[in-house]
Amino acid sequence: MKKALNTLGNYFKNFGIAFVKGDIWVKLSAVLMGAGYFARKQVINGIIMCLVEVLFAVLCIGYAAPNLAKFGTLGTVQFEQVFDPLTMTSTVNDYDNSFLILLNSIISLFIIFVFIVFYISNMKAVYRLQQKKENGEHINNFREDVRTMFNEKFHITLLTLPAIGIIIMNILPILVLVAVAFTNYDQQHMPPNALFTWVGWSNFKNLFTSSVTVTFGYSFKKVLVWTLEWAVLATFTTYIGGILMAKFINDKKTKLPKLWRTLFIIAIAVPQFVTLLLVRNFFADSGIVNTFCNSIGFTDFLKNIGLVPSNLSYIPFLTNPGWAKVMIIIINIWIGIPYQMLVATGVLMNIPEDQIESARIDGANPLQIFIKITMPYVLFVTGPSLITDFVKNINNFNVIYLLTQDVFVTSDQLLANSNAKEVDLLVTWLFRLTNEYYNYKMASVIGIIVFIICAAFTLITFTRTIKGDKEEEFQ
């Protein structure tokens, strides 16, 4: 933290030095960005910088200013349509679209931020040119400058395109999402017909209140608990199952390991939206499994021991909250184990054989070897990916949505009031809030909460994964 602050401090200090110690051309660059380049005969660079500056000025006046002016209120002019019976046309007034104002303002702020960074680095670059000139060092001409883009500055060339993509697809949406969480953007406030505006923290308060009218607090608690239960169970069952299965198949005593592996892989090669939709009909209330269970008397047996309500003539695999949760986990095991088996196979192949051999000579039995040697090794190697899987499961949209959408109907009125279901994860709840109920403000709040949860879990492995202590080791 302190290091980061120091770096930031130096960043601005160097900018100050450049401005104070720079000659007249450097100082002039603070106004006309290309000036310093013209003075050192880098005409093309100078022209490019000036063009950038002009472009920025035009953007500010034509785009950023009008939007940012309305940013505080998100628009005041309501949409109105007037039908003129004489000309048979309707005229629409010059209305404000709150969402466009929000989006454009965020883009504007982002552009301004990028320009400031660019501006500061330009000042430093110009000052460096001055120093080079004073020391009599070689100053690149434009051709040579271009060539550095494929050598010393190759990272800039390579990262520009991916960075633009990430900014548009990841950073910008996150900023918009965070902003929407503080507005009242929902079905009653949908642009272009209606305006929405800032409401401060009230959406966050809503998420934690349970009252007669607002049941988000009640639902949030339930959905959050199930999300975490699900993530833990789904991660561990498939992880352990995958390792056991890999171990079983790769054992020397198993004939034709490749064939067995392929059989299991076929199950995951079929796209999830096909298998899940299929399995959902497999276990439908009037589906084939129920017919089978009925005919062998299994349904009656479950009724007798009280696992199935006596007024039903079928097993409510995906329609009763308790049954559905169990089934979802079981079906997820079915989907998840082959994939984990593939990963574990790779890991097990690299396991140091000599350790196992010596343990065997010392008289350890297979179970001891598995618990004392194999598991610690596998855990060590796949530990970080376990956390990644856990986070992925928190956001496992497909399994829940495809299995329960249109099938599962909640009977809990409090949950239904806030459009949640017993089997919903935070993400599926969020998805239906936006896709079916247009409740963007609450969806955004939930999105932010999910992010915080995921980030917290990631920070646990943060150091290990990023610090990259080992990254030089293999080079």
Add this chain to the structure above:
Amino acid sequence: MKKTVKFIIRHFILLFLSVIWLIPILWLFVTSFSGYKGINTSHFFPETWTLDNYAQLFFRSDSIVQYNRWFINTLVIAIFSCLISTILVLMVSYTMSKLRFAGRKGLMSFSIILNMFPGVLSMIAIYFILKTIGLTNSHLGMIIVYSAGAGLGYLICKGFMDTISVSLSEAARLEGASEAKIFWSVIIPLSKPIIVYTVINAFLAPWGDFVFAKLMLNSGVATDWTVAIGLFNMLGRSMINKYFSVFCAGGVIIAIPISILFVIMQKFYVEGITGGSVKG
């Protein structure tokens, strides 16, 4: 004697497990040949066998079933997304793995945190941004959605490139090769396994995606859809009794290329995953 019993038990367990894993797939397969269009709830195997479901998919397009169009749409979207994503991933992983520059560690930390923000969550915002520029209900929009942010998923590929010896690129540098040249002629050829892995993943993600397609392609015009949306639509409450067998046939068709790919690429897949995770 005891050994033989154990041997039989072991393989019997495997057989039992693979039956469990394959039953739904088998059901998908046999139902696709069913003469009855709805769900057969009383028998596992169809009572009458026919190829009519496949014929309906390919030759009798109507307002509900436009399988040929869906297949082409999905294929085009998947191929372009795959190409763009792979290129972006390779660019980022090479930079992070082999080049040393100020702010590299900072960028890596930032990207990992950013990657924590799941796509499903920010998709509302993505949807509105694309809607503003008129790219919803367009395949270009879908390609952008699938590939633009791909650069973030570079960690596994970078882990693999970390294992390529530095001495190789140093030798090339001594002979006067530019960084760009080293990237093309030294690192890329040596990264074949991980490129295959990246390509497969980059292809499978859009090929099997449901969420984004559901959100972005919401016009209700069947010819715009991808296979996932089309098949999902066939199982709607009012359709399921007329189209279930056709759905199964569609599922079989879309699964065949992937299954073949998967079985062939098994080796690369295992290498790719572990290569990345061991050195991550």
